[in-house]
Amino acid sequence: MFQTVDSAKLPISWKDSGESVWSYAELLVNTTWFYADCKLTDGVDTVSSTYLLSKSSQISDLLKNPNISIRSIYVVSPPYINGTDSWNMTPLVKVSVGQLKNDDYETKIEIYELADGIKYYSNCEINSDECITKIKIVYS
Numbered sequence: 001m002f003q004t005v006d007s008a009k010l011p012i013s014w015k016d017s018g019e020s021v022w023s024y025a026e027l028l029v030n031t032t033w034f035y036a037d038c039k040l041t042d043g044v045d046t047v048s049s050t051y052l053l054s055k056s057s058q059i060s061d062l063l064k065n066p067n068i069s070i071r072s073i074y075v076v077s078p079p080y081i082n083g084t085d086s087w088n089m090t091p092l093v094k095v096s097v098g099q100l101k102n103d104d105y106e107t108k109i110e111i112y113e114l115a116d117g118i119k120y121y122s123n124c125e126i127n128s129d130e131c132i133t134k135i136k137i138v139y140s
Contacts, residue, residue, distance in 0.1 A: 002054060003028045025052075032081055032112070032122060034059060035074040035089060041067055056095050056110055059139045073139060075112045080124045091115045098135035100126065111135070 002025040010021040027033065034053040039046055049068075053059060062068050073092045082088045094113040099106045100123060109132055110122040121127070129135065 002026065002033075002052065030078050032078065032110075032120075033076050034092075035076055036062060037071045037073070038062065039069045039071060041069070056097065056138050059095060063139065070139075075114075075120065077112070077120055081120050081122070092139070094137060095139040096135050096137050098129075098132040100132055110138075 004022045004025045008023045008025070010023055012021045034051075034056065036051040036053060036059065038049050038051060040049045051058070051062065053062075059070075059073060062070055073095075074089045075092050075095075076087060076089045078087055079085055082090070091114065092112060093115050094111075096111040096113070098109055098111065100109040107123075109126060111129065111132070112120040112122075114120070119129075126132070
């Protein structure tokens with residue numbers, strides 16, 4: 001999730017009613033987020049637009065919008081997810097959601113499949129799909 005402060009608000013007149021323009025935002029939680037490169041069409045004009053998404057369900061929201069077509073989506077992952085020393089922004093080919101069952105409970109887990117076949121999991125203790133059930137594709 002992202003947050004910002006009022007002093008980051010820019011006084012731009014071409015925005016629509018109810019919209020604000022910000023010069024920066026802060027990532028509030030040190031977790032995976034998504035960068036979506038899209039085309040917006042209103043029937044007359046087509047423009048490029050970029051969405052910064054804090055949840056995979058927001059990808060589904062973009063897919064449901066008939067005026068938006070997704071050109072590419074990237075996962076922006078922290079070191080504990082991608083196994084490196086730094087944040088990475090990597091093209092996604094698929095996002096899935098499933099259930100991870102432990103002894104006493106079940107929890108939701110996300111699977112991020114990269115173009116090179118590598119998979120990241122929203123739970124850094126998981127390294128394969130074997131213990132995940134009820135897998136549903138969110139984006140492909």
